[in-house]
Amino acid sequence: MNYFSLNKKSPNVSFKEAVIKGLAPDRGLYFPESITPLSKDFIDNIGNYSKEEIAFEAVKQFVGDEIPADALKKIIEETISFDFPVVGVEKNIGTLELFHGPTMAFKDVGACFMARCLGYFNKNETTNVTVLVATSGDTGGAVANGFLGVKGVDVVILYPKGKVSEVQEKQLTTLGQNISALEVNGVFDDCQEMVKTAFLDEEITKNLTSANSINIARWLPQMLYYFFAYKQLHKQHKDIVFSVPSGNFGNICAGIVAQKLGLPIKHFVAATNVNDTVPRYMDSGDYAPNPSKATISNAMDVSNPSNFIRVQQLFGNSIDDLKTKFSSYSFNDTQTREAMKAIHKESNYVADPHGAVGYLGLQKHGLKAGEYGVFLETAHPVKFLPTVEETLDIKVPLPPQIEAIMHKEKIATNITTYDELKSYLNK
Numbered sequence: 001m002n003y004f005s006l007n008k009k010s011p012n013v014s015f016k017e018a019v020i021k022g023l024a025p026d027r028g029l030y031f032p033e034s035i036t037p038l039s040k041d042f043i044d045n046i047g048n049y050s051k052e053e054i055a056f057e058a059v060k061q062f063v064g065d066e067i068p069a070d071a072l073k074k075i076i077e078e079t080i081s082f083d084f085p086v087v088g089v090e091k092n093i094g095t096l097e098l099f100h101g102p103t104m105a106f107k108d109v110g111a112c113f114m115a116r117c118l119g120y121f122n123k124n125e126t127t128n129v130t131v132l133v134a135t136s137g138d139t140g141g142a143v144a145n146g147f148l149g150v151k152g153v154d155v156v157i158l159y160p161k162g163k164v165s166e167v168q169e170k171q172l173t174t175l176g177q178n179i180s181a182l183e184v185n186g187v188f189d190d191c192q193e194m195v196k197t198a199f200l201d202e203e204i205t206k207n208l209t210s211a212n213s214i215n216i217a218r219w220l221p222q223m224l225y226y227f228f229a230y231k232q233l234h235k236q237h238k239d240i241v242f243s244v245p246s247g248n249f250g251n252i253c254a255g256i257v258a259q260k261l262g263l264p265i266k267h268f269v270a271a272t273n274v275n276d277t278v279p280r281y282m283d284s285g286d287y288a289p290n291p292s293k294a295t296i297s298n299a300m301d302v303s304n305p306s307n308f309i310r311v312q313q314l315f316g317n318s319i320d321d322l323k324t325k326f327s328s329y330s331f332n333d334t335q336t337r338e339a340m341k342a343i344h345k346e347s348n349y350v351a352d353p354h355g356a357v358g359y360l361g362l363q364k365h366g367l368k369a370g371e372y373g374v375f376l377e378t379a380h381p382v383k384f385l386p387t388v389e390e391t392l393d394i395k396v397p398l399p400p401q402i403e404a405i406m407h408k409e410k411i412a413t414n415i416t417t418y419d420e421l422k423s424y425l426n427k
């Protein structure tokens, strides 16, 4: 499979090159040249296939012959080695729990798949590549865990000192091996700025690459969530509406790819917090990002979602076509907390702030008779512990994978300036 740049000013590249490059030289996002629907027979009989078989069928055309079938099957197996249950919350509403992976965030799937693909492509090289990534929380942990022990790849993670949760910090700083953490005296934007500078700095001797969500190997495997939900629901429910808590819109965009592959999905709701560029665009046709605002669903504090251009491409860049299958609504922190409380009161279910925004999206969209709504739970409530415990007035027990790291020793190098990052990378 080849990929073209959505800026249309760079040559088309193979899957391998798109994974290694991340972004095209013209700064455009890569997009598959074609999307061929799976056979109707396969979709109709999805209940007869294992999740590994479904994943291989869905993913193989996007990889093509650049990773042989056996190796790709192994990568997929390692990527989806945990459960993706749909849990009933109300009569016609369920939640797709995407937090059963090693770092309890849905980003585990994309990060692990990308890590394995990069490891595969780099296995015969003599020099390591260095993945350089800035994180405001969840990305760093998922990337660190996904790349842990992958030969030929080193990972350097920058995070803002005192600005990530305790759980998140432990996930970044306790792994060792090929993972190092740099604790930056500053905010997330400072980390992001340093990473951008490093990518443009010709004096950096390391072979740098990025692991952010624009990379096709992080974006595309997220389509699997929708297949796994459909496999669980299709016998009882025909008209499924997905509501996706959205920040950079990578997850929902992958859901739309699943729909293009033939998965019968009735409608998508992109639920955002007050960073509402897309909901405003859907109303006015005017795409006008504001500065980003801090919220309790902070993994979605994105004002200019990088993957929205891919969503538009999937609908032929027609806002009218987009509106037939896709709606978007925004919610503030008060509404989010109220939703967390209502879900807990009605169903005894503990939703994290991101999942609660997804739930609100279904409420606002409104489900017609016969429709079943699924909101995606993108992180375990334990990852946003202070907000969840304070809002619901409960104690959330630590799951074993979190308990295990809380006792480990943090190892991080403290830096303040770009020059310190540079000498760290060149040492």
Ligand SMILES: *Cc1c(COP(=O)(O)O)cnc(C)c1O
Pocket (backbone or CB within 6 Å): 105, 106, 107, 138, 139, 213, 245, 246, 247, 248, 249, 250, 251, 252, 299, 300, 354, 378, 379
């Ligand atoms: C990253 C993240 C999101 C947003 O996902 P996008 O693919 O960027 O839209 C939502 N919830 C959580 C918990 C996240 O970590």
